[in-house]
Amino acid sequence: MATAAQRRIKSVSYAKYGYIFILPFFIVYFIFSLTPLLQTFVLAFQENGARTDLAWVGLDNFKTILAKPAENDFKALGIHESFWQGVINIMIIWFGNFLPQIALSLLLAVWFTDLRVKMPGKGFFKVVMYMPNIITAASVAGLFLSLFGDSSYSVINTLLKPDEPYKIITSVWGSRILVMFIQVWMWFGNTMIMLMSGIQGINESLFEAAEIDGATSTQTFWKITFPLLKTIMVYTLLTSMIGGLQMFDIPYMLHTGNIVNENIKTVAVFVYEMFHGNFAKPSFGYSAAASVILFVITSILGALVFYVQRDKDAIEKKKKQKQAIKEWKRKQKGGGFSI
């Protein structure tokens, strides 16, 4: 394509502009993201406290968090239990929000892309279903607190007028299910649109062929849509896991008063409270150790995302290679004939 002259222009001296254009990004990233990341790793191996010359404590912070400390060390025991409570909470809340969310989103995505179903107002439904996603989490928490709060003035208690007001927020499973519901409410529109673009990426003639062959919607879904959506589903699963590890806003804010609800406290909330709660005596060490654990898990999940996405290209390349070999062989054969 490029002529020799064009190539020369490209190779002359423009390289330095490449560096100039990407420099601001890297300077800022280095200062505000990479340094804090490295600092987090350093802090994870140092003692807790506000001193400027923190002593190295090796793996102590990790031990306190992960392994059960001595019975008489109440502070360490509290931190240990709080961390594991966070792990359990995040797992429960994540599962309880992901499964219904993906099922609902998938169903909706299939409906919206079904060629046979005539559906005016598709655009309107999509707009409405995505809307909860853009509302500030603080406002969403406030909204659901007013709807399902413990106070006898909350909407649910004024509506049903029970003898004793329902205490959803302070109950263990009530608050967890509410968080799951809020997460689904906020995110199903987003997942749906992502899956829809995945379905629209499937070759339309496959659906048409299935329809002509008399396949039912269920058959079309299980034999065509679902297998071809696998990659994007796995991608959604992994990114949702990464997002789940960071779940903070709703669990942190879904309470009245100043104490975060223990039953929905996530690991991200644990990390935040450890370094943000008490400025006189911050527990940077524990917080950083928990962050490092989160970082390792996220990295593994992130690597899996790349693996899943890369797969496609690799398969394509292999196919091309095979084709090239075939062609080469055919040419050889052809050559044989011509001799």
Place this chain on the structure above:
Amino acid sequence: MSKKITYDSDKGGYQNKVIMKSAAIYAALILLTLICLVPIWILIVNATRSHNEIISGISLIPKGYLAENMKTLKENSLYNKFFHPLIGMRNSLIIAGLCCGLTVFFSGMTAYGLVVYDFKLKDPAFVFILAVMMVPTQVTAVGFMKLLINMNLLDSYIPLIVPAIAAPAIVFFMRQYMLSSFPLDIIEAARIDGSNEFRTFLTISIPMMKPAFAVQAIFAFISKWNDYYNQSLVLVSGKPNQITMPMMVQKVIAIDRNADYGANYTAIFLSIIPVVVIYIILSRFIIGGVAAGGVKE
């Protein structure tokens, strides 16, 4: 294969089936729409009712108490200690607006550098951006806090705004966009016409990348407007004239005694107006942007 009836009746059956199915789907969609909208509608209605009306039961018809509730927010010492909607919106607007501009401009610039030029570190730089794309803010938050303490940047807008220059996910999206739809020949044409590299970027490339810029700008703005985590992390003292809208709302909902429900609802209502208005106006671009996979958060 026992369905060997005449063609016409079979067709009728098929069409009936499609109609039935469409009706069922419609019913489900309307139900979901209600689930999405009713909470927001109750919020709007209750923002226009008085405390006494709210605690006596729910209603779906707006009343005329909004101005009174706003007055309560302004005059009741429970609220006016920290809740000043105009100041909150101003602060959020400063942060989200500047972040949005910086993110889009510098991400575009970085992507441009990675696509247009050939240099030795081009591939390593891109691999680096890919690798750090998924590092969550929560993981670096401790180190970030320590850095802010060391640099004496707590309670300042700088650590909320400047980091927006480096947004790996947006660089990635813009790079993909440029690779797929940016004609590089134009840059060479500009060079031959004597335009320098920066001018080419500013006056030729940016206008051509407008669609990608617009979508990313909308998302960057909304996500920064909604970003409670970083704002509450940096603005530790919670000075009333410095905190943002989400922080003010958080303080309102944490009030556990003597809350005026009308005022509470009104405060939440005021906080969602800006994003909802932006969303309604730009919903087409936003939905398109999500479909294009340009959103990470």
